[in-house]
Amino acid sequence: MKNYEIAAIFKGIANILEIKNESPFRVRAYQKAAQSVENLTEDIALIAQRGDLTAIPGIGKDLAQKINEVLTTGTLKKYEELKKEIPPGLVEFLNIPGVGPRTAKVLYEKLGVTGIEELERLAQDQKLRNLPGIKAKTEENILKGIALLRKGRARFPLGSVLPQALNIVKVLSQEAPVERISLAGSTRRWKETVKDIDLLVSSPYPEEVMSFYTRLPIVAEVLVSGPTKTTIRTKEGLQYDLRVVEKESYGAALCYFTGSKAHNIRIRELASQMGLKINEYGIFKGERLLGGATEEEIFAAVGLPFIPPELREDWGEIEAAAAGKLPRLISPEDIKGDLHVHSRYSDGANTVAEIAAKARQMGLEWVVICDHSPSLRIARGVEITALKEKIAQIKTFNQKNQDVKLLCGAEVDINLDGNLDYPDEILKELDLVIAAIHTGFKQDEATQTKRLLSAINHPYVHIIAHPTGRLLGEREPYPINLELLCQACARAKKVLEINAYYKRLDLNDRASRAAAGYGVKLGIGTDAHAVEQMEFLQLGLRTARRGWLEAKDVLNTLSYRDLTAFLAKQW
Numbered sequence: 136m137k138n139y140e141i142a143a144i145f146k147g148i149a150n151i152l153e154i155k156n157e158s159p160f161r162v163r164a165y166q167k168a169a170q171s172v173e174n175l176t177e178d179i180a181l182i183a184q185r186g187d188l189t190a191i192p193g194i195g196k197d198l199a200q201k202i203n204e205v206l207t208t209g210t211l212k213k214y215e216e217l218k219k220e221i222p223p224g225l226v227e228f229l230n231i232p233g234v235g236p237r238t239a240k241v242l243y244e245k246l247g248v249t250g251i252e253e254l255e256r257l258a259q260d261q262k263l264r265n266l267p268g269i270k271a272k273t274e275e276n277i278l279k280g281i282a283l284l285r286k287g288r289a290r291f292p293l294g295s296v297l298p299q300a301l302n303i304v305k306v307l308s309q310e311a312p313v314e315r316i317s318l319a320g321s322t323r324r325w326k327e328t329v330k331d332i333d334l335l336v337s338s339p340y341p342e343e344v345m346s347f348y349t350r351l352p353i354v355a356e357v358l359v360s361g362p363t364k365t366t367i368r369t370k371e372g373l374q375y376d377l378r379v380v381e382k383e384s385y386g387a388a389l390c391y392f393t394g395s396k397a398h399n400i401r402i403r404e405l406a407s408q409m410g411l412k413i414n415e416y417g418i419f420k421g422e423r424l425l426g427g428a429t430e431e432e433i434f435a436a437v438g439l440p441f442i443p444p445e446l447r448e449d450w451g452e453i454e455a456a457a458a459g460k461l462p463r464l465i466s467p468e469d470i471k472g473d474l475h476v477h478s479r480y481s482d483g484a485n486t487v488a489e490i491a492a493k494a495r496q497m498g499l500e501w502v503v504i505c506d507h508s509p510s511l512r513i514a515r516g517v518e519i520t521a522l523k524e525k526i527a528q529i530k531t532f533n534q535k536n537q538d539v540k541l542l543c544g545a546e547v548d549i550n551l552d553g554n555l556d557y558p559d560e561i562l563k564e565l566d567l568v569i570a571a572i573h574t575g576f577k578q579d580e581a582t583q584t585k586r587l588l589s590a591i592n593h594p595y596v597h598i599i600a601h602p603t604g605r606l607l608g609e610r611e612p613y614p615i616n617l618e619l620l621c622q623a624c625a626r627a628k629k630v631l632e633i634n635a636y637y638k639r640l641d642l643n644d645r646a647s648r649a650a651a652g653y654g655v656k657l658g659i660g661t662d663a664h665a666v667e668q669m670e671f672l673q674l675g676l677r678t679a680r681r682g683w684l685e686a687k688d689v690l691n692t693l694s695y696r697d698l699t700a701f702l703a704k705q706w
């Protein structure tokens with residue numbers, strides 16, 4: 136998929152235009168285009184083939200032409216020309232989270248710094264703080280940003296690579312001589328970020344499988360090539376490891392390559408205590424092969440029931456399985472709705488009716504349409520008059536439609552002082568209120584916790600959105616005292632969100648599990664700004680499963696009737 140490549144080009148253009156002091160409107164147009172291309176869940180090449188590029192929000196005729204140019208030639212002439220107008224080091228600085236064009240320009244012009252290593256050294260030696268507009272705090276943020284950049288480069292958010300990975304599984308299973316095929320590794324465990332994609336196949340014709348695989352159009356380079364293991368790198372810089380085994384070993388290999396490493400080690404220890412050996416080829420007693428064609432056989436050999444891949448982290452699943460106390464994990468069929476979808480009333484791309492149609496297609500029973508409150512200007516927050524119209528529109532929609540029910544919600548900003556950005560008179564007219572922090576990310580733990588506590592204790596708030604504010608590879612979580620927040624939520628019967636947008640997954644797996652331990656309910660919201668992003672529900676569900684959650688722990692499992700009853704009781 137070229138989506139990320141194209142988004143990166145548009146972001147790059149926006150940055151260069153900003154450095155060159157070009158019109159803020161042009162800068163904004165490219166930023167917006169980058170965002171909406173990045174948000175697509177469909178391959179942009181397919182959209183282009185259909186001639187639908189201008190249907191993407193923020194993409195007009197001119198940008199559609201540029202996208203087509205990248206799709207056909209692999210580069211964009213305008214971007215290449217622009218890059219020549221500024222020094223290459225400067226472009227690189229802009230990749231550092233928290234470093235904007237203004238800072239980058241000062242660093243270059245005043246100090247002549249041209250590389251990230253050099254910048255890091257100067258920041259460590261506190262040589263930047265005397266430059267105009269740069270304080271000790273900025274220096275600290277630059278160092279944090281560099282660390283984040285390095286970490287982010289090494290791992291990909293799962294949601295950004297999963298569509299391509301699933302597509303490769305599909306192509307291999309349809310067009311190569313494979314018997315069985317599965318994703319493995321961290322991708323199969325649905326870890327929030329992955330270093331590479333592991334694939335496992337059983338086939339009597341490993342050479343043919345490998346030769347087909349290395350000729351896939353995504354391949355930029357073949358790194359390791361052999362009949363049992365082949366590693367390729369895609370044009371986006373992601374590695375795929377494909378292993379081919381015989382069908383007798385498929386289950387053993389699937390267990391082994393799904394991991395995690397810590398989980399595998401525990402399983403092998405159990406085996407050795409029983410006088411058995413388990414490896415990627417099978418279960419052995421001495422030299423004799425006892426089994427290994429299925430994963431169930433592996434677990435049974437060590438006296439355990441099947442452990443779902445999401446739990447295989449050695450976070451207590453082996454003990455729980457041995458004691459017959461594995462959780463009855465929430466499953467895809469349990470999910471009845473999405474708690475957090477943006478519409479055109481604020482910065483979403485779709486109308487209320489389009490959102491309902493998508494929900495219908497996904498088999499959902501209800502959707503909560505949440506838009507931003509007025510203080511979030513960049514997201515076109517909804518003024519009170521417009522919010523009243525929205526309430527009326529949704530009411531009419533529900534009178535006319537029986538299959539999908541819409542709820543009128545809002546994602547209300549929590550101001551710096553802990554107050555909410557809408558008055559109570561309008562909040563109480565809403566079906567559901569999600570409170571969120573979108574400003575003041577740099578405040579300390581005590582202040583941030585206090586802000587959130589006052590939202591939790593606000594009579595009209597139901598859910599706290601993305602409680603830690605982190606963005607994978609871009610922004611560290613702001614500090615909060617999760618324990619205090621959970622206690623307050625449990626007391627006030629408030630819900631913590633599992634924001635399922637692929638860069639957020641916030642709360643994450645571990646924190647969700649901790650929250651449920653306090654008796655707090657979790658609510659999955661995709662934070663979709665375009666209907667395709669409602670598919671991120673899957674990532675939220677998987678995060679919940681990695682957090683050991685059962686259907687009873689998650690608000691999305693309630694029917695429309697039970698949900699409205701629950702929401703009403705909260706007040």
Ligand code: DGT
Nearest residue numbers: 320321328329330331391392393394395396399400
């Ligand atoms: P990643 O790639 O960092 O996102 O995480 P994984 O879990 O996919 O790790 P990866 O790709 O290095 O290895 C895939 C699986 O192979 C891993 O989950 C377990 C297994 N594995 C790798 N190295 C070892 C090892 O040294 N010992 C054992 N027991 N298993 C290993």
Ligand code: CA
Nearest residue numbers: 320321331333
């Ligand atoms: Ca891996």
